[in-house]
Amino acid sequence: MSRQLLMSVDNQEGLSRNAKGKATRQRIVESAVEFFHAQGVDGTGVEQILRQAGAGKSQFYQHFSTKDALVCEVAVWWEHRLCASMEDKDQTA
Numbered sequence: 001m002s003r004q005l006l007m008s009v010d011n012q013e014g015l016s017r018n019a020k021g022k023a024t025r026q027r028i029v030e031s032a033v034e035f036f037h038a039q040g041v042d043g044t045g046v047e048q049i050l051r052q053a054g055a056g057k058s059q060f061y062q063h064f065s066t067k068d069a070l071v072c073e074v075a076v077w078w079e080h081r082l083c084a085s086m087e088d089k090d091q092t093a
Helices: 002-037 046-053 057-063 068-092
Strands: none
Touching: 002 046, 002 057, 002 068, 046 057, 046 068
């Protein structure tokens, strides 16, 4: 195989891993949103979130340094959702 072709294959694998990583992160955040809403932050364990998200601890720590970091990400998720909702209302008014 040519060097250029090998580099192209490596780049595609990197993109695939990056897409999988983003999907895993999104599943973790969405699972956390559900659990935090239903049980509160203190009543929710990281293990519960990971089990529902289909992710492991190593994947969790690739994306979040602590549970508190995940809580902050969930707050950002809610902020984006709220802003999108407000924009939708402005467009229909």
